[in-house]
Each structure stands twice: as C-alpha cells, then as structure tokens.
Amino acid sequence: MESTRQKKVARQIQKDVAEILLQKTSSIAPGALISVSKVRLSPDLSYAKVFLSVFPLPDKQSFLSSVNTHNAEVRNELGRRVRHQLRIVPELSFFIDDSLDYAENIDRLLRGEDSNLPE
Numbered sequence: 001m002e003s004t005r006q007k008k009v010a011r012q013i014q015k016d017v018a019e020i021l022l023q024k025t026s027s028i029a030p031g032a033l034i035s036v037s038k039v040r041l042s043p044d045l046s047y048a049k050v051f052l053s054v055f056p057l058p059d060k061q062s063f064l065s066s067v068n069t070h071n072a073e074v075r076n077e078l079g080r081r082v083r084h085q086l087r088i089v090p091e092l093s094f095f096i097d098d099s100l101d102y103a104e105n106i107d108r109l110l111r112g113e114d115s116n117l118p119e
Contacts, residue, residue, distance in 0.1 A: 021036065032055065038050075049095060052097060078092070
C-alpha cells in the first residue's frame with residue numbers, strides 16, 4: 001500500500017522524468033514518442049521503477065539499453081529539479097510498460113481475430 005507521500009513524490013518524479021526524456025529524445029530514441037506511464041517508489045523513496053511507453057518501438061531491448069546508458073544523466077537532471085523537495089534522489093530503473101499491448105491483445109482475442117485458433 002502506497003502512502004500519500006509516496007504517491008505525491010511519484011507524480012512529481014513522473015512529471016520531471018517525462019520532461020527530461022522529452023529533452024533527450026533525440027539522443028535516446030530519435031523519432032520516437034516517449035511517455036512515462038507510471039512511477040513506483042519504494043517506501044523509503046530511494047528507489048523508483050519508471051515505466052515507459054514508446055511509440056513506435058521496433059526493438060524493446062535496444063531501447064532499454066539506450067535509456068539505461070543515459071540513466072546517470074537523467075538522475076542528475078532529476079536531482080537538480082527536486083533538490084529542495086527530496087533528501088535523496090531515487091535510483092531509477094526503467095521498464096517498458098506493455099499494458100497497452102496486453103489490452104490490445106485481449107481486445108483482439110475477444111473479437112475472435114486470433115489466427116492460432118483451431119477450426
């Protein structure tokens with residue numbers, strides 16, 4: 001169960017990381033639209049899981065490796081933005097948010113468009 005403080009800090013980190021990634025999109029993933037869909041914080045606010053949604057995404061692993069190479073830069077910029085609100089800048093871990101793909105797959109299955117179904 002997340003506390004109110006965790007939720008507020010997570011929303012602020014989500015907003016700030018989205019702005020930082022918007023500035024660095026040309027070096028991370030040129031031509032891609034990156035959005036931060038969710039941020040989960042540890043109870044001590046020292047670790048943050050950042051879920052990214054990217055369109056178009058040809059290769060998930062290469063995108064994640066590209067984002068992780070810029071992790072220090074993103075965390076440094078985040079530290080500059082939240083230095084007066086937080087004592088510790090959380091460690092960032094990036095993950096691909098596949099909830100939209102999952103929902104699309106469920107819709108496709110419910111419509112009966114699955115080509116793997118035996119007749």
